[in-house]
Amino acid sequence: MVAAGDGRTTIQSEAYLPPGGSGGAEAFATAMGYGVASREAIKELTLTDYVARREALAAEADAADGYRIITFDTVCPEEHLDSFGRLLGMLMSEVPLGELDLETSEWPAERIRAAEQRLVAIGRHVHTAMAIAPDGEVAGVSDVRVDDTDQTYGQVGITIVDPAHRGHRLGLALKLATHDLAIRTYPDLVSLDTSNAEVNTHMNAVNEALGYRTIETLLELQKSL
Template sequence: MVDVEQFNPRNEAALRAWWEVGHAATSYRPGKPWPLWEQSRVALPAHNPERGITLIGAIDGREMVGAGLLIRPLKENLHTATAFAYVRPDRTREGIGRRLATELEVVAGGDGRTTLQSEAYLPPDGSGGASEAFAAAMGYAVASRESIKELTLADYVARRNDLAASAPVPDGYRIVTFDTVCPDEHLDSYGRLLGMLLDEVPLGDLDLTDSEWDGARIREAEQRLTEIGRHMHTALAIAPDGSVAGVSDVRIDDDDPAYGQVGITLVDPAHRGHRLGLVLKLATHDVAVATYPSLVSVDTSNAEVNTWMNAVNEALGYRTIETLLELQKRL
């Protein structure tokens, strides 16, 4: 008999067992699909002002054979939650994944969430897989399709000088970089741009609304990143009038300096047409290369319909390693 139970992420033994299940369940995927243990050990129990999490495990005797995660936004989109279910590879096709997914729905519904979102990962050509079939069986529809891309540092270094020569900083603009903590003089304008994100990126049918980022919220988020050892190396494009015209970042953890991840890249519509997206990405990747001698690769994801950003990433040397299906279900 398999029991499904919630547990406190501060219970390190349970958290380690949960982590082991997720690690095994994602081991078939390319790239860096699962964080290192030290990253999870620090980040999951830590206070997060942006998100609430629930962890569940499927227990058979004294062994954890399934792991579930529910993420609930705490600032906006309070009608949504994101659910993930993982089953140890030697225990698939026993109904464990369905039990985990059902329990996550119960938890989400009890918190007043009416829209559940999740993800399925396929090969680069988008061919079907077990995760997509399971999602469909659980009532999830595909709301958006994205490409997960990976950049090796060798590819970036080989292309970097030619790209920089082809995309100089536009006249009148300047680039400001920082590690995690935004300079005070740009804080309000940076927040204004962050608040535009969900209106400007392709969301497909995902039921999400935009957010508001004032200085206090930004500082609270920065403090959490600092406390868990996550660096958000950020580049801002400053327009001639002093406003923030664009932003991009690369995120790297102290516990895993070999791998980075692009967070966001966004250019204000009023300042597009100057190749600022490429300029900003060059700036953040240059900082990452200079700061982390052991850096091996950086990954990112973009909606397949976002042809402009996909072209920027391909110019940098990113190559598609997976197709990501953004899934959605109404409770």
Template sequence: MVDIEQINPRNQAALRAWWEVGRAATADRPGNPWPAWEQTRVSLPADNPEGAVTVLAAIDGREMVGAGLLMRPLRDNLHSATVDAYVRPDRTREGIGRRIVDELEVVAAGDGRRTLHGEVFVPPGATGTGPEGFAEALGYDIASREAIRELAVADYLQRHDRLVDAAAAAAAYRIVTFDTVCPEQHVASFGRLLGMLFDEIPLGDLDLQASAWTPERIRDAEQRQVGIGRHVLTALAIAPDGSVAGSSDVRVNETDTAHGQVGITIVDPDHRGHRLGLALKVATHDLALATYPGLLAVATSNAEVNAHMNAVNEALGYRTIETLLELQKQL
């Protein structure tokens, strides 16, 4: 009989078994979809001012056969939560995934969360897949579609000179780069830009609302990243008037310096049309390579309807490897 139990992420033996389930469940996906154990060991138990987590395990006898995770924002979008469920490949089609999701929904509802988000990953352009059917059966609708792309660093380097020439269109803006901690003179303006994010990126039908990023909130988030060994290699575009007109970052964990992940890329609408998106991405990728010469690949995701950013990624050499279906359910 399979029992669904909450586990303490500070219990390393239980967390390692949980991590192994997730690694097995994602092993057939392309790219680098599952974090290194050392990263999970540090990051999941760590205090997070941005969100609270609940970790579930499906246990059969003395074996863990399923894993679940509920993440609840604490600073904004307090009506929402994110649900993740994984089942060991040899134990699928037994109802374990459904039971994990059901329990996560109970926890979310008990915390007053009425909108649940989730993700499934399918081959590029695929429809009618098993993950889609599972989500539909549980009442989750597809709210947005994103392209998961991966960049081989070797391809980027072959294009580099042409990219630098194209980014020269942004010469009126000064590019400032930093590792994780924003320079004090830019932090307030940077927060103003971050507060635009959900108003400016394509969200589809996702029920998410813009938020305020005060200097204090930014500093709290930075300290968490430093504490868990994640380097947020960031570029800011500084307008002639000194304001932050755009930002992009590449994130690299100390536990796996061969792989990076693009985080947030945003350009203030008042400053578009100057190729800032391209200039910022070239700056962050160059900073990542200068910091981590062994970097092999960088991953990113963007809404399929975000034609401009997708064109920028293609120019850098990114290639689509998966389709991400962003799911939503109203309780």
């Protein structure tokens, strides 16, 4: 349940369908008064497929020249913490999410550090790549997440590029950096999964170039009270 900024309250739920298909879950949701706020493609990448494509993709990422890509495991370097929080605060407003009624949130340093501590405590590694602009600001970020309890399988977390820095293939450069880091760190890693709203055409194109294939469709359901 989400309280919108205009005083409305919405209820959100999810349903899963075969790729490109429909099913009883969607019909049931409609009968219960839910609308489909967003359709997301759940995608999987076999890392052997990624390795086969990687060199050709690296040439495309050369447009990111002038930006420095750094990587870290879960804990953001202190010098980039405030700028990272500023970018995280853009996530809900800048990533295409269809008609989902989600509000932006603030990410001060203490909130980021608390979240990092929780992840470290449960053994979840957030292998993160950051694009640092010439002025030192964080221009983009992407991550891959792997748990200590299962190092054969991982997930892509967030990927976002500041609108002021788009057009430099930073999304692709960041994805290459995180996927390369995951392969180096986990020799037994077999596959990664991710999800993107169907309206997020740019990131869908990047993921398809990397070798991701759709295995399921997620319906983000929503109704107002």
